[in-house]
Amino acid sequence: SQTIHQWPATLVQPVGSPLSLECTVEGTSNPNLYWYRQAAGRGLQLLFYSVGIGQISSEVPQNLSASRPQDRQFILSSKKLLLSDSGFYLCAGGTSGGAAKNIQYFGAGTRLSVL
């Protein structure tokens, strides 16, 4: 199975500051990668997903961007954080091609507080 490394676990940032969250994947090659956000007490909202290096699909218009500079690296960024960017950010990895490989493995998450 895959292991998703995500850091930091907790982050407090002022409004208007930049953001960079990094996610790396271990245990597989050419994974599909995902960034989700979860508001308190709510379900997961997909922000971005990537099926390969340099390929990013955005699900919702927002203040954030994503990049995939390497096969097993996925980065979530913002140039200027907004209060509404606060939340629990989760990176996930999965592989396509058959149900057994369509499982998504999640990182431990980053709790971002924008003040």
Added chain:
Amino acid sequence: DAKTTQPTSMDCAEGRAANLPCNHSTISGNEYVYWYRQIHSQGPQYIIHGLKNNETNEMASLIITEDRKSSTLILPHATLRDTAVYYCIVHISGSARQLTFGSGTQLTVLP
């Protein structure tokens, strides 16, 4: 992805079996049923998945009705550490699309 319906919350006594139901009456033939759980303040964890046959692994059993319109996740001997939100998801095999997490069922295992 087909929509799923789950009870908002359930309680279960420690050591007893926890049976979590899920309705997915609009499931299509190429959609699998997946179960994940999320312990508070952690990332979701994959539990089990199936297409039409019952499945069992070291964590749980999955019972899918013959018409595939509903399923039940069974935790045979619930422990306090099984307290979590359990999500039932139907998803097309091989699709890179995201998993659609609904509200799930908050399972509380009571001592």
